[in-house]
Amino acid sequence: MEIFQEALPVLWAGIKLTAYITLIGLLFGFIIGLITALFRLSPIPPLRWIAIWFINFVRGTPFLVQLFFIYFGMNSLPFISLQPVTAGIVGIAINAGAYIAEIVRAGIQSIDKGQTEAARTLGLTSAQTMRYIILPQALRRMLPTFVNQAIISLKDTSLLSVIGIAELTQRGQVVVSATYEPFKVWGMVALMYFILIYLLTKLGDFIERRYELR
Numbered sequence: 001m002e003i004f005q006e007a008l009p010v011l012w013a014g015i016k017l018t019a020y021i022t023l024i025g026l027l028f029g030f031i032i033g034l035i036t037a038l039f040r041l042s043p044i045p046p047l048r049w050i051a052i053w054f055i056n057f058v059r060g061t062p063f064l065v066q067l068f069f070i071y072f073g074m075n076s077l078p079f080i081s082l083q084p085v086t087a088g089i090v091g092i093a094i095n096a097g098a099y100i101a102e103i104v105r106a107g108i109q110s111i112d113k114g115q116t117e118a119a120r121t122l123g124l125t126s127a128q129t130m131r132y133i134i135l136p137q138a139l140r141r142m143l144p145t146f147v148n149q150a151i152i153s154l155k156d157t158s159l160l161s162v163i164g165i166a167e168l169t170q171r172g173q174v175v176v177s178a179t180y181e182p183f184k185v186w187g188m189v190a191l192m193y194f195i196l197i198y199l200l201t202k203l204g205d206f207i208e209r210r211y212e213l214r
Contacts, residue, residue, distance in 0.1 A: 003184050007175045014171030015192055021085065021167065022154045025092025029153070032093060033100025038130075040105050051101065058098035063156050067091040071163045088160040088167075096153045103145045107138035140211045147204030151197050158193075168192060 039051035058066065071087035074080045082090070111134050119129040161170035172189035176182045 003179055003181050004188070006179065007185055007188055010171050010175050011168060011188060011192060014166060014168035015196065017085075017165070018154070018157050018167040019196065021088050021092060021157055021160065021165070022150070025089045025157075026096055026150055026153055028089070028093035029096030029100055032097025033104055036097060036101035037104035037108065040101060041108060055098045055101055058095060059102075063091070063095050064159055064162070066095055067159060067163060070094070084160075084163050084165045087163060088157070088165050091160075092153050092156060095156065096149055099149050099152075100146070103142050103149065104138070107142040107145075108134055110141055111137050143204060143208050143211065147201060150200055150204075154197060154200065155193070 036051045036054055039047040040055070042048055042051075067087070070091050071082060071084065075082055075087075108130075115133055115137075116129055119133045120126075124132070157167050158169040160167050161173065164170075166174075168189060172185055176185045179185060
């Protein structure tokens with residue numbers, strides 16, 4: 001019991017930082033994903049090419065390499081100075097953004113084209129049609145996949161310890177070094193990740209049910 005009392009405050013601080021980085025990273029990741037998806041569906045070729053290149057590049061490289069590039073690579077430039085937490089958020093946002101872009105694209109394309117034609121017939125502009133007709137329906141269909149991506153991003157935060165961020169996994173390593181109780185400590189860390197992901201899944205189910213009731 002003593003080990004739990006000793007480890008809990010340290011791991012709790014790691015949970016808070018993990019949740020913060022995941023939340024902010026996903027928020028920016030959604031913005032990046034939405035813009036990239038709209039570029040991907042744009043009739044303007046250069047915008048499509050930029051979006052396709054970005055998606056393929058991010059999805060085709062390991063997250064750890066992206067993280068090293070953002071933190072060590074970019075910090076080697078004379079005019080950039082990224083703190084570890086900032087670099088972690090940027091890494092999560094960019095990585096999630098590429099996957100969210102494909103989720104958004106698939107969601108938008110799943111909406112019947114007749115609705116776009118009907119909205120345009122009623123006098124709505126392309127932007128109004130996307131904002132008021134297509135996106136609300138597409139977001140509802142994307143929700144389960146968004147939750148999956150949020151879970152993946154949450155798990156990816158465990159890699160942020162390699163650039164010195166004291167998130168949950170890094171805190172677990174610190175406690176193990178101090179207590180020499182790896183079985184109990186890593187068991188606690190695994191349980192905390194499970195609880196975070198379980199709560200995230202339940203939140204997704206709740207939001208999905210609310211959408212269905214409307």
